[in-house]
Amino acid sequence: MGSLKVLDVTPSPEEDSEKLKKAFQGLGTDEEGIIEILGHRDASQRKKIRETYQKLYNESLIDAIHSELSGDFRKAVILWTYDPSERDARLANEALNSKKRGIKHLEIIVEMSCASSPQHLAAVRQVYCSLFDCSLEEDIVASVSSMPLKKIPQKSILQRLLELPSSGWEPMKIH
Template sequence: MASVWVGHRGTIRDYPGFSPSVDAEAIRKAIRGIGTDEKALINILTERTNAQRQLIVREYQAAYGKELKDDLKGDLSGHLRQLTVALVTPPAVFDAKQLKKSMKGAGTSECALIEILTTRTSRQLKEVSQAYYTVYKKSLGDDISSETSGDFRKALLTLADGRRDESLKVDELLAKKDAQILYNAGENRWGTDEDKFTEILCLRSFPQLKLTFDEYRNISQKDIEDSIKGELSGHFEDLLLAIVHCARNTPAFLAGRLHQALKGAGTDEFTLNRIMVSRSEMDLLDIRAEFKKHYGYSLYSAIKSDTSGDYEATLLKICGGDD
């Protein structure tokens, strides 16, 4: 069965002639030597798919009685440590951990919550929810409920449920009907019926939503984005705008997030690592193309000018090339 975490537009492909035992041994050598041979380590981790890395993890544990991620944590530091640990983590568990991190401690990182829950498919979100429960013995929904509130909470819970329609078929009558419902719920009344926005934007497929947004424009002479900005506010507004952006073009949305993470003073490594790792086998090639198109320079060059050392080298390998 094909993994729900692998698409056709990734930068990382299965390594031919792959041998988990050879790789486990090479990694052990790279870690055990005097000083770590980061280059050897990085080459192996970035030239194997996540499925292959999981086999290395198993082999490593069997051969040396230790968790590879613990050895990486003990041996590396800073952003490189976080990035390599991310690479050896199964995708659903990685998302679960990122969600937990974004809800932990002082304040919630709403940006990360929004990004993960809007860019994952229903099938991916079902796996993430299972992984979340396995790792934390709490349901993702319960944690979202206790960390957020109001319409924002309602919409996040609807997304986390993984009930968005995934079919590629579109229904023109439904699009007309939904567009009218959205118009009646916002522009066409005093106050806003937020639930209608949540229902339609969190449950319809992306191709269906695109058609609905065209219809909406016909009815209201406005883009749905402008109506959302005019009618709603706060994190709920941010979330709905993210859904609209993703329905129109998910790689462009993620390119925008990477651009934010890389520009200005200081780098947002939390976001940078998450997107680079989680999209490396899905659509990173498309994200790279959108990045170049929108910002006039390549993602590769942005990473190069904003990071350094082995951390930079690892990110550039994941990026897979300059545009």
């Protein structure tokens, strides 16, 4: 059985950035070192590490991870490194643009709409719009327009995503 290791003192973002840079250098990548750092930091700490890494090395941490890792491990580490709202926006976009169309590809959106707070969903919608130059709502409607909608309990799930209470940010209107 695994155990959770809690650090007495969390290293600074500068120290973490330096350790990550060292993990990327040399022959092979120190995957355990990457997990040791990013796997033991919360979202706000990872954000500070991303910002610090960019300042120190004039390179995006996401780009460095992308060039040094591969496969499912790379995808998992990159998704973990993003802010939660950006991660969810990217996952939603990937699902909506999947070549494997069908009800199954909407599972991530259903999970997000059911398990996330209204504030998180509003943040996801805002990030989605800024990343992909269209609203999440428009992409959902476009994606499901060719499907038999009676298979999707849209009143309880998709409309939760479409009809969030305002958080100071208004989505684009669907015509």
